[in-house]
Amino acid sequence: MTAKLRWGVLDAIVVIFALIPVLWIASLSFKTTATLTDGNFVPREWTWENYKTIFQTDQFVRALINSIGIALISTLIAVVLGTMAAYAISRLDFPGKQVLVGVSLLIAMFPQVSLVTPLFNIERNLGIFDTWAGLILPYITFALPLAIYTLSAFFKQIPWDLEKAAKMDGATQGEAFRKVIAPLAAPGVFTTAILVFIFCWNDFLFAISLTSTERSRTVPAALSFFTGASQFEDPTGAISAAAVVITIPIILFVLFFQRRIVAGLTSGAVKG
Amino acid sequence: MTAQQEKVAIPAQRATHRKPAISEGKRQERRLGWLLCAPAAIVMVAVTAYPILYSVWLSLQRYDLKFPENREFIGLANYATVLSNNYWWTAFGVTVLITVVSVAVELVLGMGLALIMHRTIIGRGLVRTSALIPYGIVTVVAAFSWRYAWTPGTGYLANLVAPNGAPLTERGASLAIIILAEIWKTTPFMALLLLAGLALVPDDLLKAAAMDGAGWWQRFTKVMLPVMKPAILVALLFRTLDAFRVFDNIYVLTNGANETSSVSMIAYNNLIKGLNLGIGSTMSVLIFITVAIIAFVFVKLFGTAAPGSSEEGRR
Numbered sequence: 001m002t003a004k005l006r007w008g009v010l011d012a013i014v015v016i017f018a019l020i021p022v023l024w025i026a027s028l029s030f031k032t033t034a035t036l037t038d039g040n041f042v043p044r045e046w047t048w049e050n051y052k053t054i055f056q057t058d059q060f061v062r063a064l065i066n067s068i069g070i071a072l073i074s075t076l077i078a079v080v081l082g083t084m085a086a087y088a089i090s091r092l093d094f095p096g097k098q099v100l101v102g103v104s105l106l107i108a109m110f111p112q113v114s115l116v117t118p119l120f121n122i123e124r125n126l127g128i129f130d131t132w133a134g135l136i137l138p139y140i141t142f143a144l145p146l147a148i149y150t151l152s153a154f155f156k157q158i159p160w161d162l163e164k165a166a167k168m169d170g171a172t173q174g175e176a177f178r179k180v181i182a183p184l185a186a187p188g189v190f191t192t193a194i195l196v197f198i199f200c201w202n203d204f205l206f207a208i209s210l211t212s213t214e215r216s217r218t219v220p221a222a223l224s225f226f227t228g229a230s231q232f233e234d235p236t237g238a239i240s241a242a243a244v245v246i247t248i249p250i251i252l253f254v255l256f257f258q259r260r261i262v263a264g265l266t267s268g269a270v271k272g
Numbered sequence: 273m274t275a276q277q278e279k280v281a282i283p284a285q286r287a288t289h290r291k292p293a294i295s296e297g298k299r300q301e302r303r304l305g306w307l308l309c310a311p312a313a314i315v316m317v318a319v320t321a322y323p324i325l326y327s328v329w330l331s332l333q334r335y336d337l338k339f340p341e342n343r344e345f346i347g348l349a350n351y352a353t354v355l356s357n358n359y360w361w362t363a364f365g366v367t368v369l370i371t372v373v374s375v376a377v378e379l380v381l382g383m384g385l386a387l388i389m390h391r392t393i394i395g396r397g398l399v400r401t402s403a404l405i406p407y408g409i410v411t412v413v414a415a416f417s418w419r420y421a422w423t424p425g426t427g428y429l430a431n432l433v434a435p436n437g438a439p440l441t442e443r444g445a446s447l448a449i450i451i452l453a454e455i456w457k458t459t460p461f462m463a464l465l466l467l468a469g470l471a472l473v474p475d476d477l478l479k480a481a482a483m484d485g486a487g488w489w490q491r492f493t494k495v496m497l498p499v500m501k502p503a504i505l506v507a508l509l510f511r512t513l514d515a516f517r518v519f520d521n522i523y524v525l526t527n528g529a530n531e532t533s534s535v536s537m538i539a540y541n542n543l544i545k546g547l548n549l550g551i552g553s554t555m556s557v558l559i560f561i562t563v564a565i566i567a568f569v570f571v572k573l574f575g576t577a578a579p580g581s582s583e584e585g586r587r
Contacts, residue, residue, distance in 0.1 A: 039428055
């Protein structure tokens with residue numbers, strides 16, 4: 001009984017520590033302009049006004065579309081390229097495999113700010129500065145090591161012999177892949193996609209350095225340019241509401257796929 | 273692990289045996305391997321190796337976008353300018369301070385959190401889910417939450433802890449808040465990396481140690497820590513390099529006011545506000561070299577436990 005109580009207290013500390021900043025920004029987003037600066041943790045008056053405001057501004061809606069589009073495209077490409085590479089790393093024997101693993105590790109630790117200045121100039125010259133492509137490119141690059149590590153860890157656990165067994169039982173190569181291997185590999189690929197999406201969704205440095213207008217600015221970058229409903233209004237409420245909106249997908253992922261995310265992160269970690 | 277490795281290896285071997293010419297099968301496997309890895313490798317190299325080399329080239333030039341006609345090759349002069357500049361060294365000191373303090377605190381808290389996630393007898397799912405929220409949340413969102421929390425009047429923490437001050441306008445307090453924000457955000461990641469190591473500690477070993485009369489602390493330091501050492505080093509390496517890149521939190525919390533800029537902040541400011549590609553590239557190269565040195569020291573000091581070699585050790 002006392003052991004249960006002790007763990008209960010420890011659990012509670014962790015949960016409170018983890019949730020307070022999130023609850024605080026959510027609380028701010030529901031406060032009315034009059035009570036915004038009262039410093040109360042729980043709003044005294046509740047309102048949806050801040051949410052209405054941001055969804056009426058082009059600035060936020062456009063940024064949200066950019067964020068979703070850029071993160072989805074980057075995730076898709078990174079996961080496809082990562083799956084190919086991880087399959088080769090975990091199943092095939094070829095010279096240069098260790099080099100590839102080493103290179104991905106180096107890139108995972110690469111200081112991103114070192115790329116900001118050269119990429120700024122390269123993208124200006126190529127004409128992809130301030131476009132979706134200009135952000136997707138670095139996102140794929142930094143997502144790939146994550147994808148390759150997580151996926152190879154997952155692929156190494158797949159019993160590939162089953163594919164053979166299915167073929168012996170009369171399945172064609174295509175059927176064996178579709179009915180046996182794909183369902184086994186899907187959870188790993190899916191988990192990786194979530195981790196990569198979170199990474200792209202999160203980025204701030206590239207988003208403010210490689211964009212200059214609303215055309216391709218993502219929400220994290222747009223937040224720092226927010227003004228209130230009018231130029232002179234304090235943007236605290238609007239920023240909080242926008243912050244809550246982009247936190248929702250993260251909360252959903254964490255709630256529904258907690259087990260998978262933990263498995264993905266820890267398996268990648270054991271590998272390197 | 274090795275059992276699985278063998279399982280994986282067998283079909284590949286059989287495939288080569290079935291072919292009359294073994295070298296032909298091998299060659300095909302190689303070609304397929306290269307083909308599958310090529311796109312990923314090309315993207316990664318094109319977007320990192322080429323720019324960093326380009327950045328070395330730019331750093332040797334006087335190149336200010338406001339005065340493009342003055343562009344010329346000036347050798348190492350930019351390096352002399354940056355390395356003799358006080359702002360650079362202040363930012364460097366701030367970055368090192370934030371890195372060392374936050375990683376040290378995170379290691380302790382992360383270990384505690386990993387133990388809780390691993391051992392708790394009630395609410396394990398709840399704890400793991402909550403711990404993932406700081407990991408997943410957008411750093412800028414968390415930074416705004418901390419900023420408003422510490423804004424006088426608006427914030428619950430400002431009113432509670434420092435009712436008469438404005439913490440984000442003082443250097444010491446600002447740095448403490450930046451470190452707090454970093455720790456909150458990345459402790460769960462540290463804990464997850466440590467959790468992977470914790471899962472490798474055999475329960476039997478802990479029981480045996482307990483039988484022999486080892487106390488809680490002894491079991492922790494004599495049994496768990498040695499088994500976890502590789503995981504701890506990997507976690508430290510990753511977090512140190514990650515913390516050294518600190519940018520988002522500083523940008524939102526202080527925007528570098530009161531000498532709280534990190535090296536990433538001043539490199540960014542040089543580019544966007546200064547539009548000085550020569551100096552900006554010089555800083556890029558210096559940051560890259562620093563990170564390379566940190567990684568090298570980790571690998572040298574801890575030898576076999578480094579990520580690259582532990583990868584090989586498992587093969």
